[in-house]
Every structure is written in C-alpha cells, then in structure tokens.
Amino acid sequence: MVHQNWARNLTYSARELVRPTSLEQLAEVLTGDEPVRALGSRHSFNDVADTHGVHVQVDALDDGRPAVDPLTPDGESTGVVSVNAGLRYGEVSRGLHATGRGLGNLASLPHISIAGAVATATHGSGDANQSLASSVVGLELMTPNGELRRLTRDEHPDVFGGCVVSLGALGVVTRVELLTVPTYAVRQDVAAHVPWDAFVSDFDAITGSAYSVSAFTSWDEPDVRHVWFKSLAGADGGNRPDVPASVRSWAGAPVHPLPGVDPAACTEQLGVAGPWNDRLSHFRLEFTPSAGDEIQSEYLFPRRKLGAAVEAMRAISATVGPLLQTSEIRTIAPDDLWLSPFDEPSVGFHFTWLSRPAEVLAVLPDVERALMPLGARPHWGKVSTVDARDQAELYPRFADFRQLADRLDPEGRLRGGLVGRLLAD
Incomplete structure (x- = not known):
C-alpha cells in the first residue's frame, strides 16, 4: 500500500493503514507482532509519524461515548x-x-x-x-x-x-x-509594509497589541509585508488594535499569506468580528488551504533573541527568498511539557517553501547555521537537517522521556522514522 502525507513530499513506508472502529479492534492491532504508529491528518512534513509496519488512524473509533x-x-x-x-x-x-x-x-x-x-x-x-x-x-x-x-x-x-x-x-x-x-469573539485586521527596523524595535508593542499576532515576509523584501492582528472583539465588535506609529497602513481588502493568491480560503478580515473558531486560524475549514505542493520548516527560539534572529535571516535573504512561498513570524508563551520547545517566551520562524526538495534541503543548513546558535529548535513535524541525536540534546528532560517510552513500549514497536532515530540506542 502506498500513501503520502498531506503535501505529498513524503511517501510513507507502512505496509498497511487501518482505521479501527472499536477499542477491541485497536487492541488487536497493537498486540500484534508488527511495528505500529498512529497517523493523524498527515500534516507532518517529515517522517515523525512513519513506520515500516501498520499505520493506525482513530478518527472512526467508537468507544461508546460522544465524539x-x-x-x-x-x-x-x-x-x-x-x-x-x-x-x-x-x-x-x-x-x-x-x-x-x-x-x-x-x-x-x-x-x-x-x-x-x-x-x-x-x-x-x-x-x-x-x-x-x-x-x-x-x-x-x-x-x-x-x-x-x-x-x-x-x-x-x-x-x-x-x-x-x-x-x-x-x-x-x-x-x-x-x-x-x-x-468569545475575535476581529482580524491586517497591516501592510512595516519597516524591518521598526518591526524589531517595536516588536513587543506590536505583538502585545492584540490577542494573536502573525507577521508574513519573504525575508528579501524591504519591509514586513503583512502583520495580522487578531483582537478580542467583545459585544460591540471591538476596534483596531492600538499599534505603534511604525504600523502605518491597513489593508483595504482581504489578503492571503502567499502574495498574489486569492484570499477566499482565508478567515474573514477587515475588522469584521466573528466567533473565535472563525478567526484564530488563518484558513477556513471548508477550503483546502494550500496553494499547491509545498514543504514546511519551522524553528522556535527564545524571544529575547528576536533581533539577532531577524538580522541573521536578513543576511541570508538572497539565498532563502527565491525558494519561499512565504514565511511567518509568531510568538508563543512558555509551558512545562518535556518535549515542548517553549520553555521560555518564544518566537517561531515558519517557512513555507516551494516544492523543490533538493533545493530546500540545500538551503536549510544556511537557515540552521543562522538560528541554531541562538537556541533554536526545529518543529517536530517539519523538515530540517538537524541530526536526531542533536535534536534530542536540545531538551533537558529527554532522558526522562526515553525512560517513559521504554517503560510503556519496552519492545520499541512504536518507534519508526524520526522517533526511531531519536530513541535509538
């Protein structure tokens, strides 16, 4: 059986895909002799979910309770x-x-x-x-x-x-x-063309002015192309966020994260308030969000390194820009989960690449040389060239995670792809 991930940049190694409809059927698969891996919506761009054995999807599982x-x-x-x-x-x-x-x-x-x-x-x-x-x-x-x-x-x-x-x-x-x-209700307003120096110097004020803020660029542009502000709207529909003077102009028509692409698939903008679930995501559920084949990477690093990270990416923008569909800058609050890359206030640089695998793999080391010295960690489900053992060493509690995995899966049947390399002896 041949099946691929969502972007079709990866063909899985599994010999079979099963969708059990009961816990009993799931137990039959798990207690067999073959390696097993759970498979979700296939939106990982690397082999973190891969296996040479059986893939299991639980979307049809009925355990007797409401979904x-x-x-x-x-x-x-x-x-x-x-x-x-x-x-x-x-x-x-x-x-x-x-x-x-x-x-x-x-x-x-x-x-x-x-x-x-x-x-x-x-x-x-x-x-x-x-x-x-x-x-x-x-x-x-x-x-x-x-x-x-x-x-x-x-x-x-x-x-x-x-x-x-x-x-x-x-x-x-x-x-x-x-x-x-x-x-709760959220409104979405989009600002255009924020100068790079002001974006960095006013970063805290810009990202702190709304509930959720994302910036889009190709790194080789003279300014930050768009900044999307998602603000809590309240019963009165809310107002545009109170932003620094460096945010000088507002988009007068809906935009797409990818330049020149029809924004019909995007959630509503122009300050029209609506339910949280129709605004916090960039794309509508009823649309296929991709503009075509793509490859994605992302690197998460300490927020305090934002200025150095922007400078490093701008320095290689002539190499990176021509291969990008777009890049997104996001902020994330810290948590206490062992394999979470967010152990302090963090920023993510997300890259949506053209579907040119060899060229992307050739340029990723440049991105990693720019960002890894700043404490960056690759997203677990995106493409990177960081060695699995080096990636594991970025997490202080990885040894504890290994012990937990050994205890719950002593035969290592849940290990394949990236997970197999991370947990290899």
Missing part, C-alpha cells in the same frame, strides 16, 4: 471536554462554540487532528498563548500490550509533562481532554 463529550461529574461542568483524538480542530471547535465554549488558541490550519497537533507541540500565535498541547489536562492512550490508560495532569503530575508532546512514542492516543473557556 465531543463535556465532562460533567456529578452533573457539574468542569470546563473540560473529552474528544476523539482523531478529530480535526475545526470539527471540535464548531461543536464547542455551539455549546458556548471555546479553546484558548488555534493553529493557522483548522484541518489538523487533535492528537497529531498535540503530540508535535503545534501552536498558534500570541504573547500569552501557549501551544495547543498546553490546553490538554488528560488523555487516554492504548499501549502496545493492549492496555487502555488514562493519564491526567492532576493525578499523574510526575509523568504528565512527558505524555502530551509524546511524538506518538508512548501509545496510540484515543481521547484527549481539553480545558475550555467561555466562547
């Missing part, structure tokens, strides 16, 4: 919702909003699966917004011996930090428990 299940012990709402791990964020967010609840943040795409995004520390943007994994307060996973285990932050504080961003190395996650908030 989106508010947890109400003794009839009292906890603000926590238990969801099928294979659902996409867009599907879950619509269900939550309909019940008056919301999530604190979303990634740029609503098309990604809950478990896959959580396992790889995928994130949105916002000075006070943590990664998507940080809203997880519990999860259920089935280990290779067929045991279904529930782990929560309150009941398992010694290991929970290692169980969320887990790269699928501990078991197949069947349900995820997410902390929710009351639903």
Whole structure:
C-alpha cells in the first residue's frame, strides 16, 4: 500500500493503514507482532509519524461515548471536554462554540487532528498563548500490550509533562481532554509594509497589541509585508488594535499569506468580528488551504533573541527568498511539557517553501547555521537537517522521556522514522 502525507513530499513506508472502529479492534492491532504508529491528518512534513509496519488512524473509533463529550461529574461542568483524538480542530471547535465554549488558541490550519497537533507541540500565535498541547489536562492512550490508560495532569503530575508532546512514542492516543473557556469573539485586521527596523524595535508593542499576532515576509523584501492582528472583539465588535506609529497602513481588502493568491480560503478580515473558531486560524475549514505542493520548516527560539534572529535571516535573504512561498513570524508563551520547545517566551520562524526538495534541503543548513546558535529548535513535524541525536540534546528532560517510552513500549514497536532515530540506542 502506498500513501503520502498531506503535501505529498513524503511517501510513507507502512505496509498497511487501518482505521479501527472499536477499542477491541485497536487492541488487536497493537498486540500484534508488527511495528505500529498512529497517523493523524498527515500534516507532518517529515517522517515523525512513519513506520515500516501498520499505520493506525482513530478518527472512526467508537468507544461508546460522544465524539465531543463535556465532562460533567456529578452533573457539574468542569470546563473540560473529552474528544476523539482523531478529530480535526475545526470539527471540535464548531461543536464547542455551539455549546458556548471555546479553546484558548488555534493553529493557522483548522484541518489538523487533535492528537497529531498535540503530540508535535503545534501552536498558534500570541504573547500569552501557549501551544495547543498546553490546553490538554488528560488523555487516554492504548499501549502496545493492549492496555487502555488514562493519564491526567492532576493525578499523574510526575509523568504528565512527558505524555502530551509524546511524538506518538508512548501509545496510540484515543481521547484527549481539553480545558475550555467561555466562547468569545475575535476581529482580524491586517497591516501592510512595516519597516524591518521598526518591526524589531517595536516588536513587543506590536505583538502585545492584540490577542494573536502573525507577521508574513519573504525575508528579501524591504519591509514586513503583512502583520495580522487578531483582537478580542467583545459585544460591540471591538476596534483596531492600538499599534505603534511604525504600523502605518491597513489593508483595504482581504489578503492571503502567499502574495498574489486569492484570499477566499482565508478567515474573514477587515475588522469584521466573528466567533473565535472563525478567526484564530488563518484558513477556513471548508477550503483546502494550500496553494499547491509545498514543504514546511519551522524553528522556535527564545524571544529575547528576536533581533539577532531577524538580522541573521536578513543576511541570508538572497539565498532563502527565491525558494519561499512565504514565511511567518509568531510568538508563543512558555509551558512545562518535556518535549515542548517553549520553555521560555518564544518566537517561531515558519517557512513555507516551494516544492523543490533538493533545493530546500540545500538551503536549510544556511537557515540552521543562522538560528541554531541562538537556541533554536526545529518543529517536530517539519523538515530540517538537524541530526536526531542533536535534536534530542536540545531538551533537558529527554532522558526522562526515553525512560517513559521504554517503560510503556519496552519492545520499541512504536518507534519508526524520526522517533526511531531519536530513541535509538
């Protein structure tokens, strides 16, 4: 069987893809003799989810509970919702909003699966917004011996930090428990052409002026092309954010992150307020977001290194720019998860490359030489040329994670691709 990831830049090695409809069927797969890996929405651009054995998707799994299940012990709402791990964020967010609840943040795409995004520390943007994994307060996973285990932050504080961003190395996650908030409204305004020197000097004021802020560039441009401000709107629809004088002009028509592309697939802009789940992501669930084949990379580094990072990228912009569709700059708040790259206030430089694999692989070492000395870490699900052992050494608690993986998967049947290289003896 041949199947590929979402962008078609990777052909998986698995001999079979199964979609169990019951926990019993999942246990049969997990207790077999072959290697097993969970597969989500296939939005990873590297082989972090790959295996030579069996791929398992849990989106059709029915464990006898609603796919989106508010947890109400003794009839009292906890603000926590238990969801099928294979659902996409867009599907879950619509269900939550309909019940008056919301999530604190979303990634740029609503098309990604809950478990896959959580396992790889995928994130949105916002000075006070943590990664998507940080809203997880519990999860259920089935280990290779067929045991279904529930782990929560309150009941398992010694290991929970290692169980969320887990790269699928501990078991197949069947349900995820997410902390929710009351639903809220967001408006989206886009500024154009912010000078680079002002963007760096006013960075704190710019990113602090709205709930979620993202900037788009190709690095070889004379200024930052667009800055997207997603502001809490309130009942009155809100106002444009109070930004520094360096933000001089506002877009008068909707824009797309990729220059010249029709913005029809993007969430509504021009300050029109709407539900959080229709604004925090850049793209609408009902549209295919890609402008075509692409390759993605991302590097996350300490926010205090922002000025040096911009300077380093601008220095290689003539090399990087011609291969880029776009690059996005985002901010992320810290958390305490073992394999999260966000152990202090952080910035992410995200790269959406043209689908020219050999040329991209040739230029990535230049990007990594610019950013890795500043404390950057590659995103777990994106393309990089950083050696797996070197990547593991960037995480102080990786040895603890290895021990946890050895305990839950002693035969190493959940190890393949990048995970196999990370945990190799």
